[in-house]
Each structure stands twice: as C-alpha cells, then as structure tokens.
Amino acid sequence: MVNTFADPTFDAEQYRIHRPRYPARLFKEILDAHLSSGGQTGVALDLGCGPGIATESLVPYFSKVIGVDPSEGMITAATRAATEIKGDLTYKVGAAEAIPVEDALVDLLTSGSAAVYFAPSWWNEATRVVKPGGTVALFGYSELFLSPRGIPNGEKAAEAIRSCWNSPELVSHSQFGGAAGMQIFDRLALPEQGNGMWGKAEKQVWNKGGVRGDEDVFMAQKITVAELKANLKTAGIYHRWREANKDKADTIEDPIGRMSAQLKEFSGLSDDSVVEIGWELVLIRLKRL
Template sequence: MATAKTIPTTSATAPQKDPTFRVYTSSQAATYAQNRGAYPKELYDFILRRHAETGGQFNQLLDVGCGPGNAIRDLAPHFDAATGCDPGHEMIATAAQLGGSTRSGGAITWRVSSAEELRQASGLPDASVDLLSAATAAHWFDMGPFWREAAALVKPGGSVALFAKTRMYSHPENPAREAVQQILDDYEKNVIGPHMMPGNWVLRRFFADLELPWQTDAAQTAFAEAKFERYKWNDYSLDGPDGKDFFGGSEVVPLERLYDLLSTAAPATRWREAHPEDAETERDCVRALTTRLKEVSGKDQLRLTQGLALLFFKKAER
C-alpha cells in the first residue's frame, strides 16, 4: 500500500464558481470525457477501504460535480445504487449517453444539480447516502451550502471523499527530467497562471486551503474534525509502494495525447478565448508546451503522472 502523506491546512478561501465547464457544448463534454480518463485504481481502493474500515456501508453512492461521469462509473460497481450530479446540462447529457451500472445491475441515475442544491435536485432522501464523492470538483463548490447539503444527505457513519488530480509531474527516467519539470511548472505558473481562477489554485495546492465543515460554520458538528483525514501523493516524490514510481503509477504519454489532455483544462480554454488568433496554432499555449518538451527531451513521449489529493470525512453517529 502506498504511503499517504498529510499536509497542513492553511487559511480557507471560498473559490469562485467555474464559468467554463457549466456551459460546455455537447461536443466539448464528449471530448472532456474521452481525454480526462480515469483515476488510479490504487486511489479508488484506498477510498473504498477507508470507507469500509470506518464502518461505511455500500448501498447508495452520490457523486457531486460528476461531469461526464468518469469517476462514478468506476465507483458505482461497488454500490447497490449510484447517483451523479453536475450543474452542466451537456455534461449530464454526455454522462447519460455513456451510461454505467451499479453492483445490483441497475443504471446510474443522472441529475442536473449544483453542489449547493443537492437535496432538492438529487431526488435522494435525507440520511440515505453511504459515500458522497467529488472528483476534481470541490474547488468550485460554495463550501458552506455544500456542507449543509452533505450533512443532511449522508447517513450517520457515512463518508465524504473529496479527491482530485492536481499538477503534472515528470518521472525520473525521462531524459532531461529536471528541465522537463521546469517547463511543466513554468507553463502552470506563467503561461496559464494569469487565466487561473482561485479554484484552480486551490486544486494546485492539493486542497490545502479548501474550506472544511468547521471552518464554514463553527456550529457544524455533522463531520467531526477529530475523524478528518487529509492525504496527498506524488508532489515531486515517488510515493508508490516501492519508492520507484508514483502512487497509482505513471504512464508513458505521447505528447499529442498530452496536448489533448491539457486542452480540456479550463485555464487553457480561457487562454484560447483571450488569444483567439493563436488558439490551436503553433503559438497555442498547449502546443507551445508540447513543442518545448520535445525539444528538451528529444522524445515524442514522456513518462508522467499527476499529483493526487484526498480529503476524507466521517458523518457523526447519532
């Protein structure tokens, strides 16, 4: 089992809502689903194991900010029923088209709903959710209302798992590894950095300053601070079980595929909106990145991974 590393909590900030994903077209949502891919099996196993070890049951899963459903399709086979919610109409339409099923053989239920209106829109009764998950989405939530909705919907003894892919990291086996990492870091800080919103930076900091229940409301007692668990993996370190690879592994990624992946990021979309004359040309922000990576490494593909963050909460027993 990979070693999880804890990180300190800094001052909380309330991220703005993302203006990009909510208004995706059907073709953009389909491209997002295709290029974003899955999360590592090791991360899912870790979450499900902690859920079970802390008394969680496996009846109802609720995935919030589900997008086209990539994460919930991987988690749903462990639960009798599963519901995915997202505020983007085309994201939900794409998720429904792609489908997915639970361990009981039933179909995943899809609902258009923001994280702040789950009780009304999800169709789920109070105290019915065993595991509430959010995959690379919580940095766009208005956390106060979200925690109130979660407190109502999650069963006593149930769990909340907020997890995310964060930054891109180069494996030590890559040629010119340090130069490759410097290019990746420069792209994030100086190229798309001006097009980052506060939520993007919350994500890049591994959720270190995401608002927690007791920070949004001093009277919030549904989720006990004493049972809160915070983890991060792969932040410039090989956190795999043998110390030779990242937690969840790494992948040899063709630079053309990296171009497709990074093109789905909202800051890249906003960069292109600000530079329409350069978008998807050789001067495009993502194309310039992949060109620099090839020049420095001499390769058409690189071994890469992404950092991973997990915040794990337990609903207080009655």
C-alpha cells in the same frame, strides 16, 4: 465562482476522452476506510460528476450510484456512456448547494476535483443527504508532471511542462488567484469541528511537487506526446486562455505549442513518443456522526 465546465462552449465529450482516470487504488483506499468504520454500501453519490469518469468506478461497490452535475452537457455525456456500464447508475442535473436526492439516503458521497467550485453552504446539503455513519471523500489531482525516467534530458523535459502550466499566460486565467498544486485543496471549506455532525477531516497527499528518484507515481499514465497535448487542452484554465486568445491558439504563442517544441528540442520527443505522466493527488475524508 463561474464553473468553466458548465460553459456551453466547453466540450464535455473531449473532456471525457482525454482527462485522466483516477487509479483503482484510490477507490480501494476510500472504500477500505469507509467499510472499516462501519460504512454501508447502499447508495453512493458523486457530486460534480462531470461526464462520469470517477462515478463509474463506484458502481462495482454499491447497490446504487448517482452522479450529479450542474452542466447539462456533462450529464448528457455521462448518461450516454452509462449504457455500457452494468449496474444501477443514474445521472441528474443539480448543484452541490441543492442536491437533488432525499434526506439521509447516501452512504458515501464523493467529489473528484469539483469541490473547489462549491459554495461553503454545500455542507448543509451534505449533512442532510449523508446518513449518520456515512463518509464524504473529496479528492482531486493537481499539477500534471512528467516522469523524467528513461527520457534524454528528462529533467529539462519535465521542467518544460511545469513552465507551461505555470506560464503567465495561463496563470492569468486561473480561477484560484494563481494558486497551484495542493494550495487549492488547502483552502477547501470544511465543516466546523466539534459540532456533533462531522468527525475530524483526514488528509492524504501523493507525489506533491512531482516524482523523485525511484518514488512510485500513485496516479500515473503512459501516453503519447500527442495525447498529452490533447489532455492539457481539456483543462479549464487552458479553455479560458484559448477563448481569450483565439488568434494565438495552436501557434508557437500557445503555451502548449511552446511546450511541445521544447520537448522536441530538449529530448527529441515527437508526437508519437510515449511518456509517463503523473499528477499530484489529494484525498480528504470526513465521517458523518
């Protein structure tokens, strides 16, 4: 599978600026489980680290943190940002199928939204680099949704975003056969159970299908509509659509442009309006035996 984020035309700096940050409580969830089962805090490895968005969150908890990504552009952006981070943080260009670290080095291996691009053989490398007693934590956000609370005709506005993301134009450029939401993580390759190398996979999901009533939004952000559009435009599926439809980009034929017009029509939202958005979030944990 071709990784869009490794495409030289993909803007890693814009991706770093506009993509959401994982909530601190996700990392607390991962760390609490890791430590309670005997995990250590020597080395953390973030695989498919991109521009370092999730990698940086590991620094306060580990003596050394390493980020690995196949895209030189992503690693350049991450390394540039790392000058502002206090701690032992380094980045390397490399692939999940050939991780550039030594055997049995890693206490915690994480991957945020990247494992869907890994070949199943990457588990051989995970088995090599993760110490016995270590943890693999694979997490990712899926469909973005709008919280309708406090917005005129909020349900219609929320539906405008769902319709944008599931529009035929974008779905035709999906790398996952049109599968949306948690279906991507449902199909992740996991190691064979009972082989003496890995424990049972544990899975948690938050806000599947969006937010209902007074339900807490586990991964939430308050941003302007203009920032929302910029966020959506950094998604791989939109990048692929835009490359194939340069004449339609930023017009009413652009799915994001159409969504923006609908938000204004349904709820009177302008580019300066502040909204609460959230993401479906999934976490899969495995223990190295």
